[in-house]
Amino acid sequence: DVKVTQSSRYLVKRTGEKVFLECVQDMDHENMFWYRQDPGLGLRLIYFSYDVKMKEKGDIPEGYSVSREKKERFSLILESASTNQTSMYLCASLPTNVEQETQYFGPGTRLLVL
Amino acid sequence: GENVEQHPSTLSVQEGDSAVIKCTYSDSASNYFPWYKQELGKRPQLIIDIRSNVGEKKDQRIAVTLNKTAKHFSLHITETQPEDSAVYFCAASPFSGGYNKLIFGAGTRLAVHP
Numbered sequence A: 001d002v003k004v005t006q007s008s009r010y011l012v013k014r015t016g017e018k019v020f021l022e023c024v025q026d027m028d029h030e031n032m033f034w035y036r037q038d039p040g041l042g043l044r045l046i047y048f049s050y051d052v053k054m055k056e057k058g059d060i061p062e063g064y065s066v067s068r069e070k071k072e073r074f075s076l077i078l079e080s081a082s083t084n085q086t087s088m089y090l091c092a093s094l095p096t097n098v099e100q101e102t103q104y105f106g107p108g109t110r111l112l113v114l
Numbered sequence B: 001g002e003n004v005e006q007h008p009s010t011l012s013v014q015e016g017d018s019a020v021i022k023c024t025y026s027d028s029a030s031n032y033f034p035w036y037k038q039e040l041g042k043r044p045q046l047i048i049d050i051r052s053n054v055g056e057k058k059d060q061r062i063a064v065t066l067n068k069t070a071k072h073f074s075l076h077i078t079e080t081q082p083e084d085s086a087v088y089f090c091a092a093s094p095f096s097g098g099y100n101k102l103i104f105g106a107g108t109r110l111a112v113h114p
Helices: none
Strands: A004-006 A010-013 A019-025 A031-038 A042-049 A065-070 A073-078 A087-094 A109-113 B004-007 B010-014 B019-025 B032-038 B045-051 B056-059 B062-067 B072-077 B086-092 B108-113
Touching (some): A019 A031, A019 A087, A019 A109, A042 A065, A073 A087, B019 B086, B019 B108, B032 B062, B045 B056, B072 B086
Parallel strands (some): A010 A109
Antiparallel strands (some): A004 A019, A031 A042, A031 A087, A087 A109, B004 B019, B032 B045, B032 B086, B056 B062, B062 B072
16 A cells, blocks of 8 residues: 655744655655645646656746655755745655556645745 | 646535536646545545546446547546545646646535435
């Protein structure tokens, strides 16, 4: 059973702080993704990574960066948090297998920026 | 860019009735269409998916239909039960050079009333 975990379920930060959100998967998946989820907007892709040290911008990368130093860990970084980054953040992982396209999600981190 | 539109945004049905959620996609090269269910406070979970070489797929009370010509696909839930109440997301996987990227719809909040 695939397990995707995120470092925090709830996080409260102040404007201007640097914020790290961590995601770890235990199934040796090559691909990992960060989404943010907002009411009425669904899940929007921020960044994804298809291998260690590789990263690709998603649809809304502005204000975010990522780090993938190890295969099992994908970090989302808010360099200077702003109130419009208050959201639910979801991490997902996926093996590189043409027959397997289902992404497995973590439990989410609800971030509040004051 | 790629876009997935999902309707309706909210749906309220009586227990035992059927529920239908519809999605349209813009990228004609999309070839994989999953549906996720997200219960309150929980992570999205895959409930059914369909590939572009199939027109319909069924799993107990849930079915998905795909019309490639019209670029739309639908989720059908029969004999709805209160535990079907959740937010449902459709997604499409556009051709992205081998990377498994999903574009999500905005979600449908389904309420099943006893």
